[in-house]
Amino acid sequence: MTTPPTPQPQAQPQQAPPQAYAPAPQGAPVPQGGPVPPGGAPMAPPPAAPAPPSAWQQAMNNAYTSPIPVRKTHLGNALASEWTKIKSVRSTMWTLGVFFLLVVGIGLLVAGQTQDRDYADVPFTIPAFFGLVLGQICLITLGVLVTSSEYGTGMIRTTFTASPQRYRVLAAKILIFFVIAFVVSAGSILLVGLMTSGMHSGPEAGDVDWSGTVLKGGLYVSLLGVLALAAGSMLRHSAGAITAMLGVVLVPAILPVFLMISEGTRPLGEKMMDYNAINSLAKIFEMDGEGGGTSQLLLLVGVTVAAIAGAFALLEKRDV
Amino acid sequence: MIELEGLTKRYGEKMAVNNLTFTVHPGIVTGFLGPNGAGKSTTMRMMLGLDNPTAGAARIDGKRYAQLKDPLKYIGALLDAKAMHGGRSAFNHLLCLAQSNGIPRARVHEVLDTVGLTQVAGKKAKGFSLGMGQRLGIAGALLGDPEILMFDEPVNGLDPEGIHWIRNLMKSLASQGRTVFVSSHLMSEMALTADHLVVIGQGRLLADTSMADFIRQNSRSYVRLRTPQRERLLDVLHQEGVTVVEAGNGTFEVDGTPSEDLGELAARHQLVLHELSPQQASLEEAFMRLTAESVEYHAHADHAGSGAAPPPPGQGGDWGAGWQQQRKRS
Ligand SMILES: Nc1ncnc2c1ncn2[C@@H]1O[C@H](COP(=O)(O)OP(=O)(O)O)[C@@H](O)[C@H]1O
Ligand SMILES: [Mg+2]
Numbered sequence A: 001m002t003t004p005p006t007p008q009p010q011a012q013p014q015q016a017p018p019q020a021y022a023p024a025p026q027g028a029p030v031p032q033g034g035p036v037p038p039g040g041a042p043m044a045p046p047p048a049a050p051a052p053p054s055a056w057q058q059a060m061n062n063a064y065t066s067p068i069p070v071r072k073t074h075l076g077n078a079l080a081s082e083w084t085k086i087k088s089v090r091s092t093m094w095t096l097g098v099f100f101l102l103v104v105g106i107g108l109l110v111a112g113q114t115q116d117r118d119y120a121d122v123p124f125t126i127p128a129f130f131g132l133v134l135g136q137i138c139l140i141t142l143g144v145l146v147t148s149s150e151y152g153t154g155m156i157r158t159t160f161t162a163s164p165q166r167y168r169v170l171a172a173k174i175l176i177f178f179v180i181a182f183v184v185s186a187g188s189i190l191l192v193g194l195m196t197s198g199m200h201s202g203p204e205a206g207d208v209d210w211s212g213t214v215l216k217g218g219l220y221v222s223l224l225g226v227l228a229l230a231a232g233s234m235l236r237h238s239a240g241a242i243t244a245m246l247g248v249v250l251v252p253a254i255l256p257v258f259l260m261i262s263e264g265t266r267p268l269g270e271k272m273m274d275y276n277a278i279n280s281l282a283k284i285f286e287m288d289g290e291g292g293g294t295s296q297l298l299l300l301v302g303v304t305v306a307a308i309a310g311a312f313a314l315l316e317k318r319d320v
Numbered sequence B: 001m002i003e004l005e006g007l008t009k010r011y012g013e014k015m016a017v018n019n020l021t022f023t024v025h026p027g028i029v030t031g032f033l034g035p036n037g038a039g040k041s042t043t044m045r046m047m048l049g050l051d052n053p054t055a056g057a058a059r060i061d062g063k064r065y066a067q068l069k070d071p072l073k074y075i076g077a078l079l080d081a082k083a084m085h086g087g088r089s090a091f092n093h094l095l096c097l098a099q100s101n102g103i104p105r106a107r108v109h110e111v112l113d114t115v116g117l118t119q120v121a122g123k124k125a126k127g128f129s130l131g132m133g134q135r136l137g138i139a140g141a142l143l144g145d146p147e148i149l150m151f152d153e154p155v156n157g158l159d160p161e162g163i164h165w166i167r168n169l170m171k172s173l174a175s176q177g178r179t180v181f182v183s184s185h186l187m188s189e190m191a192l193t194a195d196h197l198v199v200i201g202q203g204r205l206l207a208d209t210s211m212a213d214f215i216r217q218n219s220r221s222y223v224r225l226r227t228p229q230r231e232r233l234l235d236v237l238h239q240e241g242v243t244v245v246e247a248g249n250g251t252f253e254v255d256g257t258p259s260e261d262l263g264e265l266a267a268r269h270q271l272v273l274h275e276l277s278p279q280q281a282s283l284e285e286a287f288m289r290l291t292a293e294s295v296e297y298h299a300h301a302d303h304a305g306s307g308a309a310p311p312p313p314g315q316g317g318d319w320g321a322g323w324q325q326q327r328k329r330s
Helices: A055-061 A075-087 A090-113 A126-153 A155-162 A166-199 A211-235 A238-259 A266-275 A277-284 A294-317 B040-047 B090-100 B105-115 B130-142 B160-175 B187-193 B211-218 B230-239 B259-268 B283-306 B316-329
Strands: B002-011 B014-024 B029-033 B055-060 B075-078 B148-152 B179-184 B196-201 B204-210 B221-226 B244-248 B251-255 B275-280
Touching: A075 A166, A075 B090, A090 A126, A090 A166, A126 A155, A126 A166, A126 A211, A126 A238, A126 A277, A155 A166, A155 B090, A166 A211, A166 A294, A211 A238, A211 A277, A211 A294, A238 A266, A238 A277, A266 A277, A266 A294, A277 A294, B002 B040, B014 B040, B014 B055, B014 B196, B014 B204, B029 B040, B029 B160, B029 B187, B040 B055, B040 B148, B040 B179, B075 B130, B090 B105, B090 B130, B105 B130, B130 B148, B130 B160, B148 B160, B160 B179, B160 B187, B179 B187, B187 B211, B187 B283, B196 B211, B196 B283, B204 B211, B204 B283, B211 B283, B221 B259, B230 B244, B230 B259, B259 B275
Parallel strands: B029 B179, B029 B196, B075 B148, B148 B179
Antiparallel strands: B002 B014, B002 B055, B196 B204, B221 B251, B221 B275, B244 B251
């Protein structure tokens, strides 16, 4: 049997429906098309058609036009949409609420246990560190969910049907998430700093400038969240992406213990020790008494930018 | 107007959509018919730019979907009623879609009203029944008041009232001059709603014809006879040159001779008839035959490579068999 004839793109289905049936078995009634032009010559365009206009031809002349004005969509539309999306799901309130409670709650507990002289040469924001170590998991979870939940629920098809410019959707997600995460995290750290300085305003406490720790601390955990968002976009699976991100945070904090055992792997272990997320936060909050964390922050910026680039690269290519 | 040109999608070894070329015209309901696994959803995903075609292209008013600047005002699509975040309220779901295309908020209230979900606009989508989810999906499709609408199996799993509502909606949308493209695996459903019919099987185009033509060409009419005098009936019909097929249980089927003529013939020869009834083969049967052929074609093409035994040659009575086989494959 040969390939059945490929149907011609038809101009007038009513006049001569092309029959593209596979060869019919013997004995079965063979469906026959209407009058087929001799030699299968291409049909005349609609205006030249001798036949009376068919239903759809008439309809074409008064094809539907909407009264809603047509405007070019832009990033602003995508930002408004993503803002509505993120604030209209429970997981946002949950993760950010728990984050806030952890940072401020643990911060208050720690501040209450410390004396004025503990702040002689460390910033007042130090109590926020302990909550952040746990709270970063919340931002990671929210970051992952911003992208992966759309894949999990099937919403992504609706989203990309409404906005076929996929890069714009991802860019809007990143911007909206980053701003929210930064405002909430820096705000929480600021609050802890203000409360601690209020509680320990005695002469024994030094006046170490702590504004940098608010910005850098907020930036660090927000970037971790953006990294998680990019991971969610690439892996498209909530549990998988959250697990991967926990690995990124925890493995470099635990592995050095084993890497230190052998001489060969010791340098690698020391680097991991230096740059893992928990130690990076400790450095940012000047736990070791000296300011820093800039190179740790830069490393995270680099990793996050690379992950975002990967997410964008995969975004356009893949089917959804 | 939607134009498909050689649209093809391959998943590994599997040809899900195979060189589809057809046009969806405005102002009518075009039915997209094919058994489960025929490639309807895949075709629609490619039309919407969600899946990348292996070859060929789909164009909307001459543009690729990704080139549309304001897609919701061009096309509204309902692919899957569950394609939404269950934790978001109906209103917010529609609002975020509207905002992404710069559609005013007031329009969200309008479409909620159109689909009858105003009462539950603040409720989470995950608490919705299938029918309500379907309505919400349709509200999303109507948001941009688009000239083209696309529905993938919209009546699946709906109760009779929901089915009725969707049928009427599609007809009224088309009567406003919009392009309506709707898929189904049920011929009977298409017969009720579609003006034009595109049939696919195994990813291939099997028919592209107006519904009226399809019905005219595919509803075989014949006359069923039943008689206790089998031998005599066969004799008489043979003498008259009428071909007859025995259909079991003492019934006979005659093609191409009106029942009036057969009745008079029987009276003249004093034959006892227990039944004389004109019959129409259903469109469902015509559809099965069409798709069964595509399976057959497919199996023959496979034969050389896979060594699978070719199915028995199709006969009238084997339509069902072909259908069963088709279902097992998909
Ligand atoms: N993402 C996918 N990966 C692999 N195979 C797929 C995928 N999507 C669809 N298919 C296969 O392609 C064929 C057509 O599927 P589909 O378009 O869903 O058919 P229909 O909607 O007509 O029931 C089926 O055999 C299906 O198994
Ligand atoms: Mg389907």
